[in-house]
Amino acid sequence: MENLVYVALFAPFVGSLFAALFGMSERRIFVGIVASILIGIAFLASATLAYNLLMTGDVVQIRMMDWISAGDFNVSFGFVVDQISVTMMTVVSLVSTVVHIYAIGYMDHDKSFNRFFSYLSAFVFSMMVLVMSDNFLGLFIGWEGVGVCSWLLVGFWYHKPDQAREDNPSISPSWAANEAFIMNRIADLGMLVGIFILYWNTGSLQYDEVFAQLPYLSDAVLKGAAIALFIGAMGKSAQFPLHTWLTDAMEGPTPVSALIHAATMVTAGVFLVIRANPLYSMEAVEGVSFFIASLGTFVAFYAASMALVERDLKRIIAYSTLSQLGYMFAAAGLGAYWIALFHLAAHAFFKALLFLGGGNVMHAMHDELDLFKMGNLRKEMRGTWIYMTLASVALAGLPPLAGFWSKDAIIETAFNEHTYFLWGMLVLTAGMTAFYSFRQIFLSFHGEDRYTALGFHPHEMYKFVLVAMSPLAVLAVITGWFMGSYKAFIYKIGESVQYEMSAHTHHLANYLGLIVIFFAVTGIVIAYLKYARTGEKAWKRDEEKEQGFFYKLLKNQYYVPKFYEEFITKPYMMLSEIFWTKVDLKIVDGTVDSIAKFFYGAGDKTRSMQTGNLSNYLNWMAVGAVLLLTIAAVSAMIG
Amino acid sequence: MIGLSHYLVISAILFSIGLVGVLRRRNLLMLFFATEVMLNAVNIAFAAISHYYNDLTGQMFAFFIIAVAASEVAVGLGILIVLYKKHGSLDLDDLASMRG
Amino acid sequence: MENILSILVFFPAVAGLLGFVIDKDSAKAYGVTVAAIEFLLSLWLWFSFDTASAGMQFVEMIPLIPDMGISYYVGADGISLFIIIMTTLMTLIGMASMGETKNIKNMIVTLLFLEMTMIGVFVALDAIIFYLFWELSLVPMLYIIGAWGGPLRVYASIKFFLYTFTGSLIMLVGMLFVAYIYHSLTGVWSFAITDWYALVLPVDYQLWLFAAFFIGFAIKVPMFPFHTWIPYAHGQAPTIGSVILAAVLLKMGTYGFVRFSLPMFPDASVMAITPVAVLSLIMIVYTAMIAYAQKDIKQVIAYSSVSHMGIIMLGLFAMNAEGLSGSVFQMLSHGIVSGALFMLVGMIYERRHTKLMSEFGGLASVMPKFAVIFGVMLMASVGLPLTIGFVGEFLVLLGFYQVSPIITIIAGTSIILGAVYMLRVMKFTFFGPLNNEENKKLKDLNRRETWSLIPLVAIVIWLGVYPKPVLEPIDNSVKALLNFMDEKALTKEAKDMIRVAKSSKEVK
């Protein structure tokens, strides 16, 4: 088993190094193929591990080698394969495999094809380290590693110039990449602090040792650790107010968006909360957990509201990701960790599918993402249309697709915990989700054809790409059916992840489900009436409405990026300038120079004493002598 | 009775006279004279201290001072002559060439 | 090879003297050979070093002025060992990567002398010998900046020299006073640092002496507000000068704290934690902001190196083994990373004769190798895990968290602010469209440049993944140092503050 762990971990790494060998040469198709095969091997290893765990229930724990040890601090590269990590491993490696194969087709014409695969495989490696590590610092390695890979991949098309925010809300790939990295770094500081708190209070960073110590810690320590770790999670999972980078990260190539910014990396924050579930289920941190749930619900609603008016295909999906992450946090905050994890997995499948479908559209439309320029693409791209519709149905949460089961469980949890306000918000958000995802489907694939007039000639993606996407499509449909068995599987890990609805909720479950379905269907119907019809009732752009206050507010993301720019970026730049030109050069260095200038000036002034006339010197000497004598006399008198 | 302080006072007065000379005169030769006055004043003090403390060290110092003064005059006068040859004057105001 | 340390110190100097008679064309080959032999010797030192022992090894002592207790007294422990190796390594690599330089023979000779003084500082166990090498190191550096520097070189070199010289004079006064106290207590003169360690000084004496030493070391580090010489020195120095300055010379200051201030004045050190921490914080945050405002790439790195030195200072005063080991490790990491960054900037400067970011943009497409290596060093500089930069920074912050969580959180912003200014450099230099015509003709790194950088890249990753071989000896010496400080401390506050690692207690 141990060898399988190493295979799952290092196969992507080998793939990355292999691709890096060709990183600076021209496109070689086998690079993509080799990388994909290696990721596939990682998937097979993960799946075998998962199967083994399911059958035997033996958690595999290995320690590779020491890493840092100083003083009493000691941490090593150790990996654990338990129910939580194996779920993530399987999901990550599966989606990665699909995305790798997809990217062979998608990046076909890119001259940096090899480099792309190197980055992408490196990302998978980092993600594997993140999920498999058995200590917080190992998790942090992966955490930062995925951050860097995300930076590299978002900024993959680094040659694009900066644009004004009005023309392109993300400005440029390199700008978006830097934004993502820096925002994540802010959160990482929180995470580091959490690690410090845990280390100094428990003397270890191993999950099992830390969690064993938890009952003996004071409330303040627990709260501090929980808050700090959650700040870390907020950055990676793009929770408010650190969310702006996620939509900007859509500047990266679409496979990247699918893999990193939908299926895997952004869920790392949720994963962290789930991983640290013994901490978050402590009674002392109930407040923090409730805050997590509330923030999650808020973000779910907030992101969905912005998606309502967005015209950019990828940004809509990004908002929906944000919104679904909110759901996951809501579940995790309310203590239903396994439901959150389940939603995470289901979401990974259908969201990756949705993104890859979006990538197909983008490929067909020559990188045009404006929904208003599409319409009735269905006739050209039947396969993509089916995939995207499936994914949207799953996202909207209609039975029997994956999204329904997991999302419904989350909403039910909110009801079960008697947090009816959260429940209401989540239900409403479910309706909005259905609306905007179908708005996007209808605007692109249905209604009047608007693209021919603009000179687009869309064509369907390569066959093999569509075939490669099929596992995701299948999973988007069937995942939900295995919710029961998954529950049995994950319950083995211990009491802290177990969550059961109360009898009362159970009783009402069907009605609650119906309410959610009702909202979702309403959303879809509204979207249909407004966007999907042809002929006279076809959708027309309403310029006047776009000037409305709410429309503009939503369109500009509640002016949050603008706010950051005006109140953080610009003042920081200004302050830096002031520190440099005014404080450092004028005051600090000025003081030093003025000391030097004082001596120089003193020399310059007293230079006139140096007349060259001995008589003058003698006079000065006499003055000095008299002074010294006087001092001697006075001091002798005093002394 | 004449005490040590008498001698020291007379030495101080003579020293001051020498100092006045040093400050006042511009002619190098006169400066030398003034220096001699100061040296002699100090010698008195040394001799007096030596006497009143029953210690020969003072006299030794005076002795060496005289030796130094002799060498100083020998070298100094040589320099004066060279200077005079060069500038035709011994006035300090004419010799100020090292203006800073 | 009992006297390996003396060989390490004097071999470059002797070779430098011989260098005067070497032909001009073969001067560089000669210099690189000498530096390589020196580096191998330092590796030999590591090889024969007993990593389990925490004390001084390879000790040599030859009395020079027995009446005054001045002797040629050298030795190395886990803390100095790796700084010595880094010194020889960076000299070798800096020399090997050197491009076309005028008066190359003089440069080689100067560098070899500089190497002698630097190693001398790190091995000296006698205060006078230490001071001697400390001051001597100024001369070659002054010469390097003043003779091969940019347009403002005279101003920069004089500022560098006078500033550090003033500081070290105050330090000298402190040293003489310690020797005087030693004399008045024991009746014999001694300048041996190991003898001084045995002195138990009253707290007020400790404070004054700490202040005297502090000024000398702080200017060298350079701590805020004594840092203003460094942007000029870096800005005007030739590449090799900046590399040595950032990699080694700045470490002399922090090394001085470890060698003198901490063990000699434990109580004063504990009392100084807060002021030093505040200054370090200002260093970290303020210079990081200034780095962000720079237009010149080299200045960004110069200020960033001040910011990183703030982290090192913070770790030194964490008073626990985690922070102190991390700090010493960070010295190595900063030496290698900032040295490499300065070399990289030097390489682009050689091609374009400008260091202004506005002149560049989109370089990644014409110079991919350069961009990759720069990227690796950038990531190490911002402290990415699995690079050398993370280990030290993490341990320092971890260690200092025990002292003060608030200060640690503010200091931790360095991981954010560091990313802010470094990514800005990356964006404006390597990313974006390739607009400038002159940049389109740029050639990627040649073989000499690539092969002088690859060892550094390898070390950055090796020590990031497996720091143990280096961290372990450092940690042993640090634990011993803390034990010693704890025993020697007079006040209860200091004893409480100095935290001896549990593992080292068990050994006792």
Added chain:
Amino acid sequence: MYEIVAFYLFSALTIGLFLVTVMSKNILYSMTSLASGMVLISGFFFILGADFLGVVQLIVYVGAIMALYSFAMMFFDATRDIKEKNTNNTLVFLLGGLTALVLVLMFAAPIYSENIQALYPMHEGVGNAQDVGIVLFTKYLVPFEVAALMLLVAMIAGIILAGKKMDESLTEDMSADDEIVRETEIEKDDK
């Protein structure tokens, strides 16, 4: 009693003579008064029992140094009054007066007196010259030899400095002579 009289007499005379040395415009007067002052100072030495020092004073100062001065003066225009731009007299007398005042105050108030101890006491029943000889050739042997060497060096230096181009006249302008010679040569050529 005779000591008191001698002291005050010598004091008055030396002060007067030295004042003349310092103030006089005529070098000759100054030098004469300086020489007389020196003689009187040796008188102080005799009063103080420092016979040897007194004799040395007479021989070296009055004999050698003053002779040197008088020889040196022959090079210069000794009879002419010296014209000097004197420094601001108030400053001079202020400084001189202050020095005198402070010194007198310091010596009159016997603050240092207790701190001085006799290190090499004079032997009872031994004459002054003998004492001096013993101390000079034991403890102060090295300084004595150094002083001797110094005098030798000074002598050589004096000879070399003063002896340069002794054949040239110091008072007459040699360059003027040169010009005259040249002019006559030109005249010769014209003819």
